[in-house]
Amino acid sequence: MPPIMRIDVPDHNGEVDIKSAYIKGEDSFAIKLSSGFFDNPAMGIPSANGLMILINSHTGEPLAVLADEGRLTDLRTAAAGAVAAKYGSRETSRIAGILGTGAQARLQLYALMLVRPIEHVFVYGRNGEKAVKFKHKMEQKTGLHLTVCETAEQVVRKSDVVVTTTPSKEPLVYGDWMRPGLHITAMGSDAEHKQELDASVIEKADVVVCDVKSQSVRLGELRSSPEQMERAIELGEVTSGKRSFRQSDEEITVCDLTGTGVQDTAIARHVYHQLLDWEGVTDERREV
Amino acid sequence: MPPIMRIDVPDHNGEVDIKSAYIKGEDSFAIKLSSGFFDNPAMGIPSANGLMILINSHTGEPLAVLADEGRLTDLRTAAAGAVAAKYGSRETSRIAGILGTGAQARLQLYALMLVRPIEHVFVYGRNGEKAVKFKHKMEQKTGLHLTVCETAEQVVRKSDVVVTTTPSKEPLVYGDWMRPGLHITAMGSDAEHKQELDASVIEKADVVVCDVKSQSVRLGELRSSPEQMERAIELGEVTSGKRSFRQSDEEITVCDLTGTGVQDTAIARHVYHQLLDWEGVTDERREV
Structure with a gap:
């Protein structure tokens, strides 16, 4: 689990944090972007946003982009x-x-x-x-x-x-x-x-x-x-x-x-596998 | 431009690098994932992969995911x-x-x-x-x-x-x-x-x-x-x-x-605006 990466956008009172964690033995891991732009509420939109990207641990290929807006x-x-x-x-x-x-x-x-x-x-x-x-x-x-x-x-x-x-x-x-x-x-x-x-x-x-x-x-x-x-x-x-x-x-x-990349990887994997279940993807196709 | 974030996946001889840069005054910036998994060629797939995410500099909202596989x-x-x-x-x-x-x-x-x-x-x-x-x-x-x-x-x-x-x-x-x-x-x-x-x-x-x-x-x-x-x-x-x-x-x-996040932001913005042009998106809708 590398240290959190942070991109500051001082002009707009904002920041984006990036967290990630590879869990040994798991076939995928998440990279998460979460943003906080604190002038947003004045514009009528939430300050928090974000998305998660699930990466295949064996090949590095992106498996899914979960556009969850921080949910x-x-x-x-x-x-x-x-x-x-x-x-x-x-x-x-x-x-x-x-x-x-x-x-x-x-x-x-x-x-x-x-x-x-x-x-x-x-x-x-x-x-x-x-x-x-x-x-x-x-x-x-x-x-x-x-x-x-x-x-x-x-x-x-x-x-x-x-x-x-x-x-x-x-x-x-x-x-x-x-x-x-x-x-x-x-x-x-x-x-x-x-x-x-x-x-x-x-x-x-x-x-x-x-x-x-x-x-x-x-x-x-x-x-x-x-x-x-x-x-x-x-x-x-x-x-x-x-x-x-x-x-x-x-x-x-x-x-x-304080929040960890391991938690992000765990929930992204959980949601991804739920999505595959809902779509009826078989276990065979699921293997990487 | 924060330091490069790197996630090592030693079990599969792989790594994912994350680069980003906010350019003062620009209305969007890129966060780039690039992976190198060096056992991939033996499986018949390229070692490099990746994608870019363009973020709205004013609000932190994701504008686009460019699934370019490193191109x-x-x-x-x-x-x-x-x-x-x-x-x-x-x-x-x-x-x-x-x-x-x-x-x-x-x-x-x-x-x-x-x-x-x-x-x-x-x-x-x-x-x-x-x-x-x-x-x-x-x-x-x-x-x-x-x-x-x-x-x-x-x-x-x-x-x-x-x-x-x-x-x-x-x-x-x-x-x-x-x-x-x-x-x-x-x-x-x-x-x-x-x-x-x-x-x-x-x-x-x-x-x-x-x-x-x-x-x-x-x-x-x-x-x-x-x-x-x-x-x-x-x-x-x-x-x-x-x-x-x-x-x-x-x-x-x-x-x-060695490669910089500023370059990634520049090309992601360029490509994004080209895509908007091709889709006929007007300047008005383009404003954030």
């Missing part, structure tokens, strides 16, 4: 959140806290509901009106009860599992607010100028997990506390059974997600 | 060779020397003929049979006379302008062979393990030009003589009139090309 990134990011919660949060977590009210706030809540018996949701967003809309929409969609909070602190103090989904440039969550048993997944920060967790959160946590440590220390929450890198565990070490994440109900656990 | 890279690489020869070789250059007999050997000769009054061509390739085929094909295509040489040295000693187009890992050309007035364009080396020119070539040359100095010293011919980097000129400085390349008929000149 697959949204889904795999939410899926990574579910994996983090599955290994990091208490199994009995019933109260979810969501910071932020955008697309990831929605998707992370759906993902969380797949792995934990969520009954109630506390949500906080800078824009109170959007938070109320989020409450109504998600109550309708999920059947859960949502409560809009006045502060991030209220959300964190009341929840079993918190997901931070904002593009914040300053800490939103502080270590003092955390009680035993809490799990936090921070998926918002993926660039040098972003930060959701105060350094005290990482310091006070009993277990710190990242999707990719080298990325987290550069683009994620470990940037504020690089001295914690040594004890941090990678999520892949957890899912492959090499290391443990939560080991008791009393621990405070944190997982920082 | 546009071939053409822009040859075009860069023509530019190098136009500024580096003597205007009266009539004798071309080509090292290598592959696709770039053909295209570089065509490109050279666009800028210099070539009358005769000397060619050398490791595989004598392929060299003979190259001679026959190119005599038919160009109407020129070609002579197959036994050694690279014969080619270099007899030519006014030499283009090296091989994937050689060891020097093919030595400084002792060069006579006053010679121009050499080296376009083969684009990776850490490749080298076509002995360090003595760079040292003895009166003028050394690179497409991108920082790439040449890492992936190209300056790798063998990094101490020459300071005096090296970039081709863009020449074409924009800031610096001179050849200043007299007696100088020995060398240009090392």
Whole structure:
């Protein structure tokens, strides 16, 4: 998995990131372009866009261009959140806290509901009106009860599992607010100028997990506390059974997600094979 | 222009390079994937493949996927060779020397003929049979006379302008062979393990030009003589009139090309606008 490539377009307040990962033994891998052009909303179009290209691992031939406009990134990011919660949060977590009210706030809540018996949701967003809309929409969609909070602190103090989904440039969550048993997944920060967790959160946590440590220390929450890198565990070490994440109900656990090319390759392959299924492509033709 | 991103697929002797460049003021830019899978020829398919994606500079939206299988890279690489020869070789250059007999050997000769009054061509390739085929094909295509040489040295000693187009890992050309007035364009080396020119070539040359100095010293011919980097000129400085390349008929000149994302953006934009012309898309609809 090579480092992320980034093309800056400062004239238009935009950037394109390129991620990729070859997974040993798999017959294809993805190269993903994801763009963020932050003047777009003023023109009535979403800031995020992107596409994935699936490459034949044996020959280098392009197999498919998935013009998903960033949808697959949204889904795999939410899926990574579910994996983090599955290994990091208490199994009995019933109260979810969501910071932020955008697309990831929605998707992370759906993902969380797949792995934990969520009954109630506390949500906080800078824009109170959007938070109320989020409450109504998600109550309708999920059947859960949502409560809009006045502060991030209220959300964190009341929840079993918190997901931070904002593009914040300053800490939103502080270590003092955390009680035993809490799990936090921070998926918002993926660039040098972003930060959701105060350094005290990482310091006070009993277990710190990242999707990719080298990325987290550069683009994620470990940037504020690089001295914690040594004890941090990678999520892949957890899912492959090499290391443990939560080991008791009393621990405070944190997982920082910056997004990985491996996740892109996994979802692109999954979708590509689903498309082949729908089109009735036989296994024979599918072989490379 | 960010550094080249490279994904290695060692299990299948392959790699994918990604290049890009945003050109200030242009309304689109390209992201290019180019692959080299070196076990492909044994399976009867070309080792090179690739595609280009044109991105809207204002919004980040993908405008086009040009599934050119590497053809546009071939053409822009040859075009860069023509530019190098136009500024580096003597205007009266009539004798071309080509090292290598592959696709770039053909295209570089065509490109050279666009800028210099070539009358005769000397060619050398490791595989004598392929060299003979190259001679026959190119005599038919160009109407020129070609002579197959036994050694690279014969080619270099007899030519006014030499283009090296091989994937050689060891020097093919030595400084002792060069006579006053010679121009050499080296376009083969684009990776850490490749080298076509002995360090003595760079040292003895009166003028050394690179497409991108920082790439040449890492992936190209300056790798063998990094101490020459300071005096090296970039081709863009020449074409924009800031610096001179050849200043007299007696100088020995060398240009090392490693390939740039700017070239990819230029040819992708050119082809895209040609496609819009062919489809009769009006200027209005074309605006972003």
